[in-house]
Amino acid sequence: MDVSKYAALFLTESREHLSVCNQLLLEWEREPSATRQVGGLFRAIHTIKGMGATMGYTGVADLAHRLENLLDALRQRTVPPGPAVFQLLFRSVDALSASVEGAVVGAEPPSDLKLAEDLATAAAGIEAAARGGTSAVRARRNGGMAAEAGRVRPVQVALRRDALMRGARAALVVQRAESLGIVSALRPPLARFDSHDFDGRFSFRLASGASDEQVLDTLKGAGDVDAVRFEEDGVAATVGHSRQIRVDLGRLDALMKQVGELVVAKNRLGVIASAASDPALSEVSDRIARLVSGMQGEVIAARMTPVGEVLERFPRLVRDLARDLDKRIRFDVEGDEIELDRSILDEIGQPLLHLIRNAADHGIETPMQRAAAGKPEEGRILLSASRERNYVALRLSDDGRGVDREAILAKARREGVVEPGAAALSDDLLLRVLARPGFSTAEAVSGVSGRGVGVDVVVTRVRALGGTIEVRSELGRGTTFTIRVPLTLAIVRALLASAAGERYAVPLAYVAETVEFDPRSVTVLRDREALLVRDQVIPTVHLRELVRNQPRPAPPRAPTVILEIGDRRAALVVDALMGQQDIVVEPFDAPRGLPPFVGGATILADGSPALILDAAALV
Amino acid sequence: MANSKTLHAVIFRIGALICAAPAGIVREILPRLPATRIPGVAEAIEGLVNVRGTLLTVLDGHVLLQQARRAEDEGAIVLVEVGGRRYGLGVGQVLDFLEVPEQSVAERADLPGVDPRLVRAVGLRDDQHFILLDINRLFEPIIGA
Numbered sequence: 001m002d003v004s005k006y007a008a009l010f011l012t013e014s015r016e017h018l019s020v021c022n023q024l025l026l027e028w029e030r031e032p033s034a035t036r037q038v039g040g041l042f043r044a045i046h047t048i049k050g051m052g053a054t055m056g057y058t059g060v061a062d063l064a065h066r067l068e069n070l071l072d073a074l075r076q077r078t079v080p081p082g083p084a085v086f087q088l089l090f091r092s093v094d095a096l097s098a099s100v101e102g103a104v105v106g107a108e109p110p111s112d113l114k115l116a117e118d119l120a121t122a123a124a125g126i127e128a129a130a131r132g133g134t135s136a137v138r139a140r141r142n143g144g145m146a147a148e149a150g151r152v153r154p155v156q157v158a159l160r161r162d163a164l165m166r167g168a169r170a171a172l173v174v175q176r177a178e179s180l181g182i183v184s185a186l187r188p189p190l191a192r193f194d195s196h197d198f199d200g201r202f203s204f205r206l207a208s209g210a211s212d213e214q215v216l217d218t219l220k221g222a223g224d225v226d227a228v229r230f231e232e233d234g235v236a237a238t239v240g241h242s243r244q245i246r247v248d249l250g251r252l253d254a255l256m257k258q259v260g261e262l263v264v265a266k267n268r269l270g271v272i273a274s275a276a277s278d279p280a281l282s283e284v285s286d287r288i289a290r291l292v293s294g295m296q297g298e299v300i301a302a303r304m305t306p307v308g309e310v311l312e313r314f315p316r317l318v319r320d321l322a323r324d325l326d327k328r329i330r331f332d333v334e335g336d337e338i339e340l341d342r343s344i345l346d347e348i349g350q351p352l353l354h355l356i357r358n359a360a361d362h363g364i365e366t367p368m369q370r371a372a373a374g375k376p377e378e379g380r381i382l383l384s385a386s387r388e389r390n391y392v393a394l395r396l397s398d399d400g401r402g403v404d405r406e407a408i409l410a411k412a413r414r415e416g417v418v419e420p421g422a423a424a425l426s427d428d429l430l431l432r433v434l435a436r437p438g439f440s441t442a443e444a445v446s447g448v449s450g451r452g453v454g455v456d457v458v459v460t461r462v463r464a465l466g467g468t469i470e471v472r473s474e475l476g477r478g479t480t481f482t483i484r485v486p487l488t489l490a491i492v493r494a495l496l497a498s499a500a501g502e503r504y505a506v507p508l509a510y511v512a513e514t515v516e517f518d519p520r521s522v523t524v525l526r527d528r529e530a531l532l533v534r535d536q537v538i539p540t541v542h543l544r545e546l547v548r549n550q551p552r553p554a555p556p557r558a559p560t561v562i563l564e565i566g567d568r569r570a571a572l573v574v575d576a577l578m579g580q581q582d583i584v585v586e587p588f589d590a591p592r593g594l595p596p597f598v599g600g601a602t603i604l605a606d607g608s609p610a611l612i613l614d615a616a617a618l619v
Numbered sequence: 620m621a622n623s624k625t626l627h628a629v630i631f632r633i634g635a636l637i638c639a640a641p642a643g644i645v646r647e648i649l650p651r652l653p654a655t656r657i658p659g660v661a662e663a664i665e666g667l668v669n670v671r672g673t674l675l676t677v678l679d680g681h682v683l684l685q686q687a688r689r690a691e692d693e694g695a696i697v698l699v700e701v702g703g704r705r706y707g708l709g710v711g712q713v714l715d716f717l718e719v720p721e722q723s724v725a726e727r728a729d730l731p732g733v734d735p736r737l738v739r740a741v742g743l744r745d746d747q748h749f750i751l752l753d754i755n756r757l758f759e760p761i762i763g764a
Binding site (some may be wrong): 591 | 654665674676
């Protein structure tokens, strides 16, 4: 059987299992007396071993097997898991991860003999120390199950339709059932599992003292089990039936692109229909508009993924960083169920990684420094996700030393980043200084960060996603970065505005309201023109001045768009508003010197390109 | 038959200059399209055009080579690929697609009124000189890294 076409699926599944392993290890390390994690670890590694063997990745299967031996020994609880064992387990999971990634591209790393030896020694040590005990436990377990096997129940199993290696998977399910008791009346028989017409559904009778939940858990642990039914007297009890399939992300991307083009075509049709004043054309145009909107919503929903998928790798990372830096850091994640478009999620991981490394390296102090400052020795980093209107806010805060504004200001003055006379560094200015390419305040370049790359990369990436970033920092108390990204990248609802004969799109996610420019409400805020809107003083930006350097016309009643990001606002004065439109953010090769207020480009309903204004650069 | 010693080039006019771009980097010849200006960038950037649903940044060859636009030129866009990115070069008129033996173009860099750094070679076509442009050099100050 040619299994190479299943490599991508093997990779996805293995990554999921390895991610689970890391989570479980972190939990277990925090609470070594807990018993829940070792079972989960064993199941995950066992699944990888099975898949790896079927795919012919012997390195993966071999390493997983060795790891499994150690886990099995640990599962018997004959030796308490200690720091050395945890370190070995983390090391093995990393090695397995490298092996998995290498195997699918045909470059399995050579066996790590030292690791294999360490695993063998650890497992053998444990076995040698408790040889008698272990076999006694085994005998008791199997014997116990058999003795209690008073209840015989029929079991029907359906594997997921997209499960690969159905035969092997089914055999694994049966093997797991056998660990609970006695399996009989297997249909189809084991020999048929490998045949082409085996559809992944099979049944057997199980004599076991285990509860239905235990059986379900054990069987599902084999992976790819869609449903398990315990059928008695024709009454079906279906447990955990899932109606999900895996879809290649490339397909979703292609679908989204097509829908994006459909949206542009729909907009164009709308313009033609309203110009033609033909009722039949208008009707069909309206109908298409409704259908496209519905379809757009469905595709966006299908692409939504919980942010947890990206955040879940960070706890392990922080643990390793803390070890390397001799620091104690508690890392928590909140709101990991918040959903974001898959393509944004893929892009946001790297910027977050930079910020987390910075927080661990520069933010959190050593236990001694913290104690001296009257803080708990264990530093805290919190990464939280929350939904705010049409965007998602990701906040990374630490309770570390905070930014020394005086030091940064001095350096910024020396490098000419700020006016020599600048007396203080506001949060906005601080971010601008930190985001200068190559700007680093680290006295020594550490292995973790401080090479002067980081914040500038973060700001560039976040802005490329149509997002915004803010920083708040207090000396001695810590730093918080807030990244806001739109829920979806591809299609954005925008307000069209014109100035000096040019049209610009303003993403509606950042529009609080539109008002009329009233010259009587003009005031001054920190030497800048501002508008008084319902007792709030909002700085103005004249679009004409911004894009053409033309003098402000300041006509009375000019439409004014109030932009809002977090608690920052700006009043954008334009020549005219031209309604709303769904726009598709189109990539283009930006020339040098593109001003920060240009956030991207799009194609309007009449086919002409228009630039998208970046609200973050205006507020 | 073409061989490695044959130069393939697209010949076009920008103002009074007859120029050429190596055919290897030319992807398409487009008619002149209405461009959306990009504020704040170099004058040589004409703007963004919509090429069948894809946005293309167009550079104005007349500004780049300091040539006056001719009233009789219809205008055209030569779509080139530079460093993996696609850009349009706005020209006065596309004249020809040429195959010439490589020895018939001479490395010469001292043409009046043209920055010698932008000239890769000079060739002859219908008794007229043409400049084989160094497109990378021409675009580099504008499009960035």
